[in-house]
Amino acid sequence: MDIEIKRLSSQQMIPFISDLAELRVKIFYEYPYLCEGDLEYEKNYLTSYTQFSESIFVLVFDDNKLVGASTATPLKNETDEIKLPFLANNWDLNKIFYVSEGILLPKYRGHKIGLNFSRQVEEAIREKGTYETITFSVVDRQPDDPRRPIDWNPPDRFWEGLSFTKHRELKTFFKWKEIGESEASPKPMIFWLKQL
Structure with missing residues (x-):
């Protein structure tokens, strides 16, 4: 690997x-x-995301081929689906940075x-000097979901190792068309947070 x-x-x-x-389409086709x-x-x-000067883009290349990425922007720039759980729980949107994905x-x-x-994304957020919290959201699948591959391990331990904590009180729904569905339907999303 280079x-x-x-x-x-x-x-x-x-x-x-x-x-x-294209990378996002490929990765998000996978479970979960x-x-x-x-x-x-x-x-x-x-x-x-490119419309906001504060947005962060960290790309991973192997010999000039894109193999991973993370993008992030201040939470105040995000959609209502992402902002509403924080507003409902009295969080200050101006102090939070949202990471859209970390894919590889x-x-x-x-x-x-x-x-x-992931550390480079956090470093870039810290350098801005005005944010207190980093957050991201993940789909909330049941542990006994029959579509879960036998060898699939949830990345919770990875995120916990980066000092993120799951906050089940911060929940929203994103709509997308799942494999086998005839049309898009809402999927539950849970937020993880890290205090800077």
């Missing part, structure tokens, strides 16, 4: 939108998301690459 991790500005990210959209991805939706979503192709997992780029 791994390179790059932190990009919003403008520097624009040429990589299509590649990251089981999402039948929409490439145009992903491109539009990622492009919206399977063959690159278990080599501390995810740890390295």
Whole structure:
């Protein structure tokens, strides 16, 4: 592996939108998301992040091929579905940074690459000096979900190792078309938080 991790500005990210959209579709097709991805939706979503100067983009390359990524933006920039659980629990949106994803192709997992780029995202947020909390959301699947692969391990231990804590009181729903569904339906999402 010839791994390179790059932190990009919003403008520097624009040429990589299509590649990251394809990577997101590929990763989120896997369990636990089981999402039948929409490439145009992903491109539009990622492009919206480039509209904010404070957004953070950390990309992972293997010999110039995009194999992992994390994007983040202040929570105040996010959709209502993401903001509402925090507003309902009296959190100050201006103090929170939201990480949209931390994804890595399977063959690159278990080599501390995810740890390295997650730390770069946190470092970039800390450098801004005005945020107190980092958060992200994950789909809430039941432990006995019959679609869960036998060898699948939830990444909870990884996140706990980075000092994130699951907050079940912060819950929302995202709509997407799951494998086997005829149309999109709401999926429960739980937030994890880390205090800086």
